[in-house]
Amino acid sequence: MGIPTVVIVLARCSRRRQGFALRLEEQGAGRWFADWAFAVAEARASREGYDQGEIAGRFDFADTYPGCPHCEAGGIFRCGACGKVSCWDGRQQPVTCAWCDRAAPLKGAIERLHAGGDR
Numbered sequence: 001m002g003i004p005t006v007v008i009v010l011a012r013c014s015r016r017r018q019g020f021a022l023r024l025e026e027q028g029a030g031r032w033f034a035d036w037a038f039a040v041a042e043a044r045a046s047r048e049g050y051d052q053g054e055i056a057g058r059f060d061f062a063d064t065y066p067g068c069p070h071c072e073a074g075g076i077f078r079c080g081a082c083g084k085v086s087c088w089d090g091r092q093q094p095v096t097c098a099w100c101d102r103a104a105p106l107k108g109a110i111e112r113l114h115a116g117g118d119r
Contacts, residue, residue: 007115009034010042010050011085012098013070020069021050022076022085024115030057032113034076039069050116059110078110085113 005026012019023036032055045051067074068087075088079097086098088106096103 007032007053007055007117008045008048008050009085009113009115010040010045011037011068011076011087013068014073014086014088014092014096014098015071017098018070019045020087021045024055024059024113025062026055026057032057032059033062033065034059035062035064037066037069048116051114052116053114054112055115056112059113076110077106078113080104083114 007024009022009024010019011022019040019042020037021040022034024032024034026032071087073087073089075090076085077088077095078085079100079102081102082097082100084099088095094103094105
């Protein structure tokens with residue numbers, strides 16, 4: 001079995017507007033599972049390059065995913081305007097991006113995410 005491909009995706013809490021990061025592991029070609037999340041200062045995340053690359057495929061949550069570290073929301077959405085990720089409680093519609101404040105209804109599945117290597 002090969003070495004797992006693990007990346008970090010930078011996100012913001014929809015309620016508290018604080019930064020956090022999701023750890024995703026590729027389990028099969030283009031099949032990504034979020035299995036952990038942790039609070040992170042956005043300046044540190046930028047230095048670490050968490051948003052310097054891009055991954056594509058199908059995205060799911062592992063049973064171990066604890067949710068947003070600030071509000072415990074168990075889902076995420078990618079903003080159609082700025083392309084950044086915010087947490088989602090699974091109920092609120094329309095959603096409002098924690099980065100650019102754009103409100104929009106959710107539609108479709110996430111197909112691409114900005115990500116960086118797990119160091």
